[in-house]
Amino acid sequence: MFKKILIANRGEIAARITATCRELGVGSVAVHSAADSSSLHVRLADEAVNLGDGPSSENYLAQDKIIRAALDTGAEAIHPGYGFLAENAAFARAVAEAGLTFIGPSADAISAMGEKVTARELAIASQVPLAPGSDGAITSAEQIHAFGAEHGFPILVKASAGGGGRGMRRINSPADIDDALESAVREAESAFGNGEVYLERYLTNAxxxxxxxxxxxxxxxxxxxxxxxxxxxxxxxxxxxxxxxxxxxxxxxxxxxxxxxxxxxxxxxxxxxxxxxxxxxxxxxxxxxxxxxxxxxxxxxxxxxxxxxxxxxxxxxxxxxxxxxxxxxxxxxxxxxxxxxxxxxxxxxxxxxxxxxxxxxxxxxxxxxxxxxxxxxxxxxxxxxxxxxxxxxxxxxxxxxxxxxxxxxxxxxxxxxxxxxxxxxxxxxxxxxxxxxxxxxxxxxxxxxxxxDLDDTLARNEVEVSGRFYTIPFFHDVVPGAIPLAVGGAPAQPETGGTRNRNGGGRRKAKKKAFDGQITSPMQGTIIKATAEEGQNVSAGDVLFVLEAMKMENPITAPVDGTIGQVLATVGDSLAAGTLLTTLTAAEARS
Missing domain, CATH: 3.30.470.20 (ATP-grasp fold, B domain)
Known part of the structure; x- marks a missing residue:
């Protein structure tokens, strides 16, 4: 058994691995970004190495830094957890070449099964049943149209190097093809550094x-x-x-x-x-x-x-x-x-x-x-x-x-x-x-x-005094379709305007403030797509921007029919919660 391992991950899986290391008497080394310096997985490990500031590409995905940290701390092996570099064949190979043990399959096995097209070929060789899929990777919308004509809809476009739902989009009809392909490729490149995608027939009752x-x-x-x-x-x-x-x-x-x-x-x-x-x-x-x-x-x-x-x-x-x-x-x-x-x-x-x-x-x-x-x-x-x-x-x-x-x-x-x-x-x-x-x-x-309406616990803006419940209202502007954010980025509880029945009774509905014409960022994140253009007429529900936050793409939609004003955000902008993205003059206000 190893004397010490480095855990190349964060969050609950890093904490989980550390717990087993402690039970086995194996020393643990955590790595972390500057933002994660005081996180739980760092506090639990025997040692910790700061991989620096910046996005994940500069710390949790920085292979050279992680391998150097293992060597410098005397770790004999690296456990990748899940996500980040866990299914990266190049990383597994680099770990082995550095004289360390990769706690996982060989680089060749990762490569074969990580490339979903190759994995399908191996499944055929192993006599494992397959759903209909594309013959290799696809690169154009025309290929999706042809696949749909042969096999029908819905279809899944999937990242060849993917997992965890990243780089995956469902196509319900030909009208969805262009946006789905663009979005899947973009997310696959962001999550895995590989934008290759392929197709599978989507089974609707599986x-x-x-x-x-x-x-x-x-x-x-x-x-x-x-x-x-x-x-x-x-x-x-x-x-x-x-x-x-x-x-x-x-x-x-x-x-x-x-x-x-x-x-x-x-x-x-x-x-x-x-x-x-x-x-x-x-x-x-x-x-x-x-x-x-x-x-x-x-x-x-x-x-x-x-x-x-x-x-x-x-x-x-x-x-x-x-x-x-x-x-x-x-x-x-x-x-x-x-x-x-x-x-x-x-x-x-x-x-x-x-x-x-x-x-x-x-x-x-x-x-x-x-x-x-x-x-x-x-x-x-x-x-x-x-x-x-x-x-x-x-x-x-x-x-x-x-x-x-x-x-x-x-x-x-x-x-x-x-x-x-x-x-x-x-x-x-x-x-x-x-x-x-x-x-x-x-x-x-x-x-x-x-x-x-689902929460049967005491709301955060309610207090109990001598067995009675009183509401202390928050006063937040609420834009339809947006999430009101309180200090620190946490969603604010809506004003209830009344007391709460602790035995499961309802409470009065908050009245949302009328749309004030401002489209703001509902959370901290990065704009990865902007379709809004000044002077454009849009309908309620149209996607105006796509904001990436916490590894998820979040569409920001028009809450009402109207006309776009000046657009203040562009692709690549990193924004704080509440940042004004554009204005929208409601159709009713124009008439």
Whole structure:
């Protein structure tokens, strides 16, 4: 086993890896940007190296700096976590060339499975079923038109080097092709440094089921059960569970064996996940993630295994602790990702800012993998994941009940979160009866325009005095379609104008201020697309700008029909929350 490793990541996964290192007696080295100097993963590690200021490309993605930090601190190996450099073949190769161990598969395996076109060819060689897709990468809208004419719509355009929903766009009709291709390529280049994309026929009634595989250097390759990750927005997961509910034993076995065949075909070592789309008793290869997954805790809880520890042992040359596939799951585990996002209207807009309080429930069958603690700043430069709340139960109903109760008991103050969305999902009869697919959340679940309608806890602008509740109103200008931001970037609670019934009663609706003609930035971020032009007539809902914040593209739309005034923002501008982008004279005002 290693004496010391460097963790080339941040947030909850870096904290999670550090915890296992401590249990195994392995020293841990954190790396961090200047902005992350006081973050949780830095505080937990035995040592920390500051990689400098600037965007991620100058620190968390700076391969030379990370390898130098490992060498300077005496680390023997580097664990990449997920995201950033986790699936970067060049980084894995550079780590090995520096005399260090990369805790993951070989560079060749990463390259083969990371290039989704090559991965499809390997799946064919492994006799793993595939959904219809393009023959290689595509470069033009004309190719998408031709694919749609042959296979129909909807279609997914996907980043060849992608993962985590980045560089992926759904095309519902020919009218969507140009914008979807441009957006997917742009995001792929930003996230992975590779703008190559390909096409897949989108299955409209499929579930997203993945199989956890593991292989060592002694010839062992196994699968540790499956997970369902169908509850998604923007192709990014919100709720995951193990085992995937409602699957036949034969389907589980066939998927697991197919995943192992694929791992063997590519000469895989370490932890990996093979993702499938499932319709009825049929399954289709989606992609292979050559890293640990965000949702790995649900597998750990039903398989009674520490997958991070297994990664370290395999990388150190030891054999797998379990060498037989298909161990039955013990109970059910369900995970809710707690992200700093405002779910109002189903928009899931990032909400960076100061997290004043995080209190997660503890007890039997509960686990919280945290990336932040009370008093930490949720930076706008990184993803929105605060942590993951996981519940175990002897059966699915018990796991759902335990997670639902835990969500009620969890407190996060200072930023809005996806906790209300997780409650909605768990309470929905479709979820409880396994009547969902990858489109279900965005097409079926209704999110109120005011997220406070879902919140059965004390609002931040209410106080309790002698058992009675009083409202202390905030006075914020509210622009339709924008998120009102308070000090520190946290969303402000709307003025309620009355008291709150603690037993679940409603409260009076806030009256939004009439649109004042100003289009402002709803959060700190960078303009990556600007379509608004002075004098242009637009309709309500038209996209005027696209703002990138917390690794998400956020469209800024016209709240009313009207005419654009002077445009004050251009592509590349980094803006503070509330910055004036343009003005809009409402059509009613023109007449």
């Amino acid at each position: 579930r997203h089921v993945e199989v956890q595989v593991f292989a060592d250097s002694h010839g062992n390759a196994v699968y540790f059960g499956d997970r369902d990750c169908s509850v998604q927005r923007r192709h990014q997961k919100l709720i995951e569970e193990a085992p995937a509910p409602g699957l036949s034993d034969s389907l589980r076995r066939d998927m697991g064996e197919a995943a192992v065949r694929l791992a063997r075909e590519v000469g895989y070592t370490g932890a990996g996940t093979v993702e499938f789309l499932v319709e009825g008793e049929r399954f289709y290869f989606l992609e292979m993630n050559t890293r640990i997954q965000v949702e790995h805790p649900v597998t750990e809880m039903v398989q009674n295994i520490d997958l991070i520890a297994e990664q370290l042992r395999v990388a150190a040359g030891e054999p797998l602790s379990v060498t037989e596939s298909g161990r039955p799951a013990q109970g059910v585990a369900i995970e809710a990702r707690i992200n700093a996002e405002d779910i109002s209207g189903g928009r899931f807009i990032p909400t960076p800012g100061l997290i004043t309080t995080i209190e997660a429930p503890t007890g039997e069958g509960l686990r919280f993998d945290a990336g932040y603690e009370s008093g930490d700043e949720m930076q706008p430069y990184y993803d929105s994941l605060i942590g993951k709340l996981i519940a175990w139960g002897p059966d699915r109903d018990a796991a759902i009940a335990r997670l639902r109760e835990a969500l009620d008991a969890m407190t996060v103050d200072g930023v809005r979160t996806t906790i209300p969305a997780a409650k909605l999902i768990l309470d929905h009869p479709d979820f409880r009866e396994v009547r969902f697919n990858t489109l279900w959340l965005e097409s079926t679940v209704e999110f109120p325009e005011d997220v406070d």
